Amino acid sequence: MKRCAVLVAVLFFIVGCGTGQDDDVVARVGKLQLTRDELLASISYTSREDSLTASAIYIEDWRDLAVLYQLALDDGMDKEPEARMLIDKATRQIIAQRFIDKRMRKAEKEGHFAVDSSAVGAFYREFPDVFVCGETQYAVARYYAKTAQAASRMENAFRLHEGDEKSLLQLIESIEPGYAGTNIRSYRNSWRLKTLAQLHLENEKMKGFLQNMAPGELSPVIALHDSLFVVMEMHDIVKKGDKKTLEQAYGDVENLLIVEKQKQYYSKLLQQARDKYQ
Numbered sequence: 001m002k003r004c005a006v007l008v009a010v011l012f013f014i015v016g017c018g019t020g021q022d023d024d025v026v027a028r029v030g031k032l033q034l035t036r037d038e039l040l041a042s043i044s045y046t047s048r049e050d051s052l053t054a055s056a057i058y059i060e061d062w063r064d065l066a067v068l069y070q071l072a073l074d075d076g077m078d079k080e081p082e083a084r085m086l087i088d089k090a091t092r093q094i095i096a097q098r099f100i101d102k103r104m105r106k107a108e109k110e111g112h113f114a115v116d117s118s119a120v121g122a123f124y125r126e127f128p129d130v131f132v133c134g135e136t137q138y139a140v141a142r143y144y145a146k147t148a149q150a151a152s153r154m155e156n157a158f159r160l161h162e163g164d165e166k167s168l169l170q171l172i173e174s175i176e177p178g179y180a181g182t183n184i185r186s187y188r189n190s191w192r193l194k195t196l197a198q199l200h201l202e203n204e205k206m207k208g209f210l211q212n213m214a215p216g217e218l219s220p221v222i223a224l225h226d227s228l229f230v231v232m233e234m235h236d237i238v239k240k241g242d243k244k245t246l247e248q249a250y251g252d253v254e255n256l257l258i259v260e261k262q263k264q265y266y267s268k269l270l271q272q273a274r275d276k277y278q
Contacts, residue, residue, distance in 0.1 A: 027059050029066035034059065100266065107265055115257045123253050124246050131244040138199065138210060139236035139248075141190035143172065144179040144228060151176075151221040151229035154183075158233055159218055190235050192251055193244070206232065 027034040043058050045051040077083050107113065124131065143158070145151040153175045161168045169187065173180040201207050202224050209219045210232060219232040238244050 026055075027063060029063055030070050032066045032070070034062050034066075100269065103269060104262065104265070112265060113258050113261045115254050115261070119257055120250055120253045121246060123257065124249055128243070131249045133238050133240055133242055133244065135195045135197075136240045137193035137195055137238045137244075138234065139191050139193045140199065140210065140213075141186045141233045141235065143176075143183045143186060143231045143233070145176040145231075146178060146227050146229070148221055148223065148229050151231050155218055155221060155231045158231070190233065193236065193238055193248060202230070206230065210234075 024036045025033045026036055026039050039055060039058060043051065043054040045054045072078070078087075143151070143154050145154060154172055157168060157171050157175065161171075169184055172183050172187070176183065196207070196210075199210075201210065206219075206222055209222065213219060213232070213234040215234055215236050217234050219234075222230050222232070224230055236248065238248060
């Protein structure tokens with residue numbers, strides 16, 4: 001009964017039903033309220049079905065925590081010295097991290113973390129041994145569908161498309177709307193080389209196909225279970241002991257240089273704070 005009530009509440013949240021000024025309240029326990037904004041900020045999902053499940057789980061957990069919190073207040077825990085100390089510590093950490101994130105986003109928009117191709121090339125030439133693969137790496141995309149028929153249609157779309165990326169992605173989205181976000185992200189990230197462990201393949205059958213594919217090849221439709229099917233598209237392979245080309249290593253080097261710039265920016269921000277308050 002409880003789970004049913006939660007699912008009904010989530011369904012109303014997703015379809016946007018509601019009346020009056022409490023439309024943004026998803027759940028309520030005593031004086032505590034779970035808002036639509038908090039729920040959206042607290043869950044991650046790739047489809048409407050995923051959002052329904054993630055929201056239902058979060059709401060149930062929120063209700064349990066809310067009743068325990070109110071019971072703790074009745075017991076005076078909010079006035080306990082150690083609790084106050086932990087609250088103050090958490091408040092400092094949250095506000096400081098929000099401040100850092102805000103400044104980082106602003107700096108990124110202003111181009112402070114931009115990396116040009118000459119910097120990437122210089123790093124690649126200076127540290128050649130870094131790009132020798134200790135394990136075979138694969139640049140592979142995975143496209144999911146709820147039926148074998150939809151997966152076959154996606155396979156044909158990738159096999160027959162003539163380089164028009166926009167039209168291809170629109171077609172993939174129309175074939176399987178439920179996994180559109182997941183499939184488009186997979187397509188756009190398919191150039192990234194990863195080891196077998198980093199790919200987190202769903203089953204051994206996928207691993208077998210992967211290890212026998214060549215760049216440019218598509219796998220047949222692979223059944224993960226009765227309502228989930230996948231097609232893999234191999235873009236590139238670097239075998240164990242081989243060195244990545246600059247093109248293959250470009251994304252990794254770019255990320256390393258961006259992180260280094262972010263660290264430098266953080267150090268300057270920290271020094272600014274120390275100069276003002278120490």
